[in-house]
Amino acid sequence: MSVYWIVMITSSTFAAGAQWLGKANHRALSLFWVWMTALVLICYSGLRYQKGDTHSYWNSFIRMPFEFAEIFYERSHEKGFTIFTWAIKVLWDDPQVFVFLTALITLVCIFVIFYKYSLNFGLSVFLFIASNAYGVTMNGMRQYLASAVVFAGFRWLIEGKWLHYCLLVLFASTLHTSALALIPVYFIVRRRAWSWSVMLLALSAVVAFAFLAQLLPGLFSLIDSPQYSRYEDYIASQPERGANVLRVVIAALPLLIAYKFREQLRRSLPYSDILVNISLLNGLVLLYATYNWIFARYCIYFEVYNMLLIPLILHVVLTGKPRVYAYIGLLIFYLILFHYGSVLPVHNSYISLFFPNFL
Numbered sequence: 001m002s003v004y005w006i007v008m009i010t011s012s013t014f015a016a017g018a019q020w021l022g023k024a025n026h027r028a029l030s031l032f033w034v035w036m037t038a039l040v041l042i043c044y045s046g047l048r049y050q051k052g053d054t055h056s057y058w059n060s061f062i063r064m065p066f067e068f069a070e071i072f073y074e075r076s077h078e079k080g081f082t083i084f085t086w087a088i089k090v091l092w093d094d095p096q097v098f099v100f101l102t103a104l105i106t107l108v109c110i111f112v113i114f115y116k117y118s119l120n121f122g123l124s125v126f127l128f129i130a131s132n133a134y135g136v137t138m139n140g141m142r143q144y145l146a147s148a149v150v151f152a153g154f155r156w157l158i159e160g161k162w163l164h165y166c167l168l169v170l171f172a173s174t175l176h177t178s179a180l181a182l183i184p185v186y187f188i189v190r191r192r193a194w195s196w197s198v199m200l201l202a203l204s205a206v207v208a209f210a211f212l213a214q215l216l217p218g219l220f221s222l223i224d225s226p227q228y229s230r231y232e233d234y235i236a237s238q239p240e241r242g243a244n245v246l247r248v249v250i251a252a253l254p255l256l257i258a259y260k261f262r263e264q265l266r267r268s269l270p271y272s273d274i275l276v277n278i279s280l281l282n283g284l285v286l287l288y289a290t291y292n293w294i295f296a297r298y299c300i301y302f303e304v305y306n307m308l309l310i311p312l313i314l315h316v317v318l319t320g321k322p323r324v325y326a327y328i329g330l331l332i333f334y335l336i337l338f339h340y341g342s343v344l345p346v347h348n349s350y351i352s353l354f355f356p357n358f359l
Helices: 003-023 027-046 054-063 068-074 079-091 095-117 121-130 141-151 154-159 162-173 177-189 196-210 212-223 226-237 245-260 262-268 272-289 293-301 303-317 320-347
Strands: none
Touching (some): 003 027, 003 320, 027 121, 054 079, 054 141, 068 079, 095 121, 095 141, 095 303, 121 303, 141 162, 141 293, 154 162, 162 177, 177 293, 245 272, 272 303, 293 303
């Protein structure tokens, strides 16, 4: 059996146990299994040597100078991530510690929100792994770190504390500048779901997608940044490398159900509109990703909210046996998706220096 399957089964079992104990009012035991769940995922992620772009960051860490002035004035625009990396370099000078601490911060931020806001913590963790969101934390680690930091401020998004949220986004942008896009997103997702303004925005995005090939050159000219010129070159050289349309269909299903039961969701949880709107943005980004996968990078900022929305939909829409059947169907579908979308690719790319023979 693949180690990734063992990680999936172990962490999902621990998370389900935490969910059950929480319902039984055993809060201390529930928290224990929440952190045991997190520990499994943190160790698997943090002890890797290679997976996705990890090795690039590993080598960058090794090459990073010890002089603060040199790293501050001569390196990338994301000074926050540069300083974070430099601090670990000075304190430990071990790239494995750097990878581990990045995984630790990313996953703790995500798990705290799952535990606090999900109506089914076990299902949220399962979806996080099975949908390959967890795998992406190891292949886009800097951007997912920025995403997790913003996700940790979910309370400010709910409560409408725009200044707190925007300051958090500005901080996250020092880890990855793409996080700046979340400032206008704040004002979009706080609107009533399915309102005319949100639907007009979605329709405009779909129309723009139809003319994307003609719009992209003008967009990159407007940005005019060397930092993003490589993306322009990549899209131009490999226009056929888009995401599978099936991903758009999967993203659309919760939205269709959320639309049908929009009033029930709104009565059950006032901030459900925020989750639905973010899910809509995630679906639109995936639509653009069918043109070229590079657009899917922005799903990193949105996909974790689906792990809150899907348990909410199941809780509100279904009761009794239909809910049980829905859970079973969901588990089977995502296990198949996990095997073909996560296990098979990771089997050929994940390397750890701690247990190479075991993996």
